[in-house]
Amino acid sequence: MKNWVIVFGGLLISSSFLEAKQIGAAEDLNWLTQAERFIEMKDPSIRKVALGALLMGLSCGLIGSYVVTRRLSLFGDTLSHAVLPGIAVGFIWAGEKDNFSLLIGAGIAGFAGVCCLSLLKKFTRIHEDSSLGIVLSAFYALGICLLTRIQKVGYTDQSGLDSFMFGQVSALSSNDINGLFITLLMISLFIVFNFRQLLVTGFDPQFSKSIGIPNDFLQFVLWMLIAFCVISSLQLVGVILVSAMLVIPAATASLLARRMKTYLVLSSLLGAGAGISGTFFSFLGKSLPAGPLIVLVSALLFLFILFLRPEKGILFCWLNTRSERSRIIVENTLKAAFQILEQKGFEENEITSLEIMKKRGLSRPEVEKEIQNLTTAGLATKNISPIDQVSLPSQTVMTLTPKGWEYACRMVRNHRLWELYLTNEAEYEPDHVHEDAEKIEHVLGEKTVRQIERLLQNPKTDPHGKLIPSITDIHQGNLPGAS
Amino acid sequence: MKHHDLPIEVHDLTVSYQKKPVLYGVDLEIEEGSFVGILGPNGAGKSTLIKTIMNIIKPNGGYVKIFGDSPKTGIKRIGYIPQKESVDWDFPVTVFDVVLMGRYGYHGWLSRIGKEDRNKASECLEQVNMLAYADRPIGNLSGGQQQRVFLARALAQESAVYLMDEPFAGVDAVTEKTIISILQEMKKAGKTLMVVHHDLASAKEYFDQLLLLNMRKVAYGSVSEVYTHELLQKTYGGKLAVLSEMATEVAKNADT
Numbered sequence: 169m170k171n172w173v174i175v176f177g178g179l180l181i182s183s184s185f186l187e188a189k190q191i192g193a194a195e196d197l198n199w200l201t202q203a204e205r206f207i208e209m210k211d212p213s214i215r216k217v218a219l220g221a222l223l224m225g226l227s228c229g230l231i232g233s234y235v236v237t238r239r240l241s242l243f244g245d246t247l248s249h250a251v252l253p254g255i256a257v258g259f260i261w262a263g264e265k266d267n268f269s270l271l272i273g274a275g276i277a278g279f280a281g282v283c284c285l286s287l288l289k290k291f292t293r294i295h296e297d298s299s300l301g302i303v304l305s306a307f308y309a310l311g312i313c314l315l316t317r318i319q320k321v322g323y324t325d326q327s328g329l330d331s332f333m334f335g336q337v338s339a340l341s342s343n344d345i346n347g348l349f350i351t352l353l354m355i356s357l358f359i360v361f362n363f364r365q366l367l368v369t370g371f372d373p374q375f376s377k378s379i380g381i382p383n384d385f386l387q388f389v390l391w392m393l394i395a396f397c398v399i400s401s402l403q404l405v406g407v408i409l410v411s412a413m414l415v416i417p418a419a420t421a422s423l424l425a426r427r428m429k430t431y432l433v434l435s436s437l438l439g440a441g442a443g444i445s446g447t448f449f450s451f452l453g454k455s456l457p458a459g460p461l462i463v464l465v466s467a468l469l470f471l472f473i474l475f476l477r478p479e480k481g482i483l484f485c486w487l488n489t490r491s492e493r494s495r496i497i498v499e500n501t502l503k504a505a506f507q508i509l510e511q512k513g514f515e516e517n518e519i520t521s522l523e524i525m526k527k528r529g530l531s532r533p534e535v536e537k538e539i540q541n542l543t544t545a546g547l548a549t550k551n552i553s554p555i556d557q558v559s560l561p562s563q564t565v566m567t568l569t570p571k572g573w574e575y576a577c578r579m580v581r582n583h584r585l586w587e588l589y590l591t592n593e594a595e596y597e598p599d600h601v602h603e604d605a606e607k608i609e610h611v612l613g614e615k616t617v618r619q620i621e622r623l624l625q626n627p628k629t630d631p632h633g634k635l636i637p638s639i640t641d642i643h644q645g646n647l648p649g650a651s
Numbered sequence: 652m653k654h655h656d657l658p659i660e661v662h663d664l665t666v667s668y669q670k671k672p673v674l675y676g677v678d679l680e681i682e683e684g685s686f687v688g689i690l691g692p693n694g695a696g697k698s699t700l701i702k703t704i705m706n707i708i709k710p711n712g713g714y715v716k717i718f719g720d721s722p723k724t725g726i727k728r729i730g731y732i733p734q735k736e737s738v739d740w741d742f743p744v745t746v747f748d749v750v751l752m753g754r755y756g757y758h759g760w761l762s763r764i765g766k767e768d769r770n771k772a773s774e775c776l777e778q779v780n781m782l783a784y785a786d787r788p789i790g791n792l793s794g795g796q797q798q799r800v801f802l803a804r805a806l807a808q809e810s811a812v813y814l815m816d817e818p819f820a821g822v823d824a825v826t827e828k829t830i831i832s833i834l835q836e837m838k839k840a841g842k843t844l845m846v847v848h849h850d851l852a853s854a855k856e857y858f859d860q861l862l863l864l865n866m867r868k869v870a871y872g873s874v875s876e877v878y879t880h881e882l883l884q885k886t887y888g889g890k891l892a893v894l895s896e897m898a899t900e901v902a903k904n905a906d907t
Contacts, residue, residue, distance in 0.1 A: 237739070237742055237743065238739075239739075243832075361760075361761065364758075364764070365754055365760075367744065367748070367752070367754075368752045368755060370739065370742055371738060371739055371742040371744055371749070371752070371789075372737060372738045372749075372752070373737055373741075374707065374733060374737040375731070375752065375804075377706075377707070378705055378706075378726050378727075378729070378731050379727060379755055379756040379808075380724075380726075380727050380756065381755075420745070425743055426743055426745065426788050427743055427744065427745060427748065428743050428744065428748075430743075431743045452710075505745075
């Protein structure tokens with residue numbers, strides 16, 4: 169059943185590719201020329217758009233750093249939704265899509281939203297996230313009602329309103345660019361002159377009050393700047409998604425930055441990058457709205473860094489886990505080899521695959537694979553034994569190399585030393601220690617082993633009476649079986 | 652004739668939380684150079700006293716004076732280490748950044764942090780044995796290590812008075828030893844220290860003066876005067892519960 173789904177899905181996808189190819193063949197040339205046009209920046213409208221995207225990305229990244237580190241993301245979202253009724257009212261007032269009146273409307277609505285939040289906070293016991301939810305939904309609902317009304321009544325230019333919902337690059341005016349520039353300037357100046365104060369109020373508000381920093385005033389200015397950023401970005405990204413630009417670039421920066429200055433730089437670069445790439449793609453797609461594309465690029469950047477960041481990235485963790493697992497398997501086989509030889513009193517050198525199968529409880533193919541791994545790692549050599557009279561199938565026979573032997577001794581030593589330690593010092597029962605040692609033996613470092621040896625005064629046997637190989641013995645070849 | 656430059660002066664202080672009094676008519680005069688341990692049962696108002704002095708809580712009656720000034724301006728002269736920091740541990744700051752914050756009070760709005768400040772911050776980190784961690788993000792530390800960093804920040808403030816709210820709560824033995832030896836050094840340097848403490852036994856060893864608090868000031872004086880069976884019994888014995896109930900009634904009636 170699974171296979172049929174894959175085949176069917178594959179057919180669907182490839183057929184759509186084929187179709188797209190057909191249309192695309194003629195448009196391919198178009199895309200390339202479009203892309204060229206964009207990159208060359210000769211067209212003034214392209215320059216304007218790219219500039220707008222750059223400014224917006226920088227502003228959102230900068231102020232977004234404070235939104236994310238101070239957990240104001242929900243607030244940013246509320247603000248961007250609360251401006252909708254203001255836009256509708258501004259439209260009704262002006263009778264047409266006059267940018268200026270729309271923005272004034274948005275500003276007033278945003279301010280009203282913030283006032284409602286403050287009132288709820290001051291006079292009720294409603295929690296902040298609920299208040300935000302209330303204001304966001306109520307204002308947004310009002311906005312939708314007004315907008316639907318406008319559409320029903322049939323003003324001529326209301327298609328322009330859609331551009332406010334999702335952003336429309338082609339509708340960007342020089343007023344908008346000015347607005348973006350002023351916003352970026354204000355935000356940058358605020359951050360430069362208040363960097364310290366913002367740092368301490370964000371990290372430890374109580375402490376900052378005790379050294380005389382006006383927390384509430386700074387908070388208020390921050391809110392106003394967030395509002396300006398939202399309003400000035402509306403034309404490019406649209407109401408619905410502008411809050412994403414406050415959050416995603418900064419959240420991506422948080423994966424990489426340890427200090428605030430780095431955070432700010434990364435966040436603004438990511439914002440700018442997403443802005444320009446998004447508008448680039450929207451430009452290629454001709455009538456595709458810029459807002460969703462910009463946000464998509466930001467989200468992809470976030471995923472990219474989540475996977476690939478050094479140390480904690482998902483890719484690195486996965487690779488690490490895999491290599492850890494294979495190391496543990498190798499070590500367990502070596503230990504089994506030692507034990508098999510030990511059982512035979514160290515009189516023989518060779519271990520058959522059957523013996524390993526019994527010892528480790530694995531199947532033939534699994535054991536063959538393990539023997540191969542050891543051989544590749546230079547820890548063992550293998551042979552095929554001839555079929556003998558007892559009608560056993562031909563076996564793979566393994567001999568440990570000196571390196572493999574030393575490694576095996578070390579593993580056994582770790583295991584048995586740990587068992588002894590648990591029995592003697594931690595008062596474990598001898599029959600409980602084995603499972604614990606099975607896990608710990610792989611992670612005991614040399615330093616810890618020395619410590620334990622000293623603690624237990626260089627013991628020779630484990631709780632079951634078996635030999636504990638010591639490293640000096642191994643090096644000096646004092647152990648039986650050492651070649 | 653009262654001195655007007657006492658580090659901390661508290662007069663008839665009453666503080667309530669939701670109509671229930673937490674501190675009732677507390678009078679206190681702390682001399683310079685004192686090393687005071689504040690003791691009392693849970694809910695006795697120890698943290699509340701500290702927070703009221705630090706202007707975090709507003710009193711219902713009475714007043715607090717810091718070097719003769721009102722708390723609003725006076726708190727800038729106090730180094731305060733609160734109990735549970737209102738801190739955002741995920742904030743992108745390193746240990747050094749946090750200690751450097753102790754120097755912010757020495758600068759006006761636009762004045763820049765200089766080499767002097769950085770050296771002082773390093774010195775203070777060294778004093779609490781945390782210099783090796785200077786570049787670590789603040790979230791990557793154990794509870795005891797975090798406490799030491801906040802102590803270093805307070806040291807960097809170079810205040811004359813220090814208020815600490817249970818600095819030994821939940822810290823490991825090594826950190827406790829480090830903190831108490833630093834406090835003793837600070838005392839030798841002439842600082843005034845007030846420390847809310849939770850452990851009766853060690854209080855006798857650590858401090859020079861003791862303040863026994865259970866909604867009211869039960870006693871204040873040198874350890875030898877105050878650490879008596881009778882006074883401790885009075886503080887911890889639960890007999891002041893009646894006072895608490897009566898005071899609550901009075902507060903309720905005052906509204907009707």
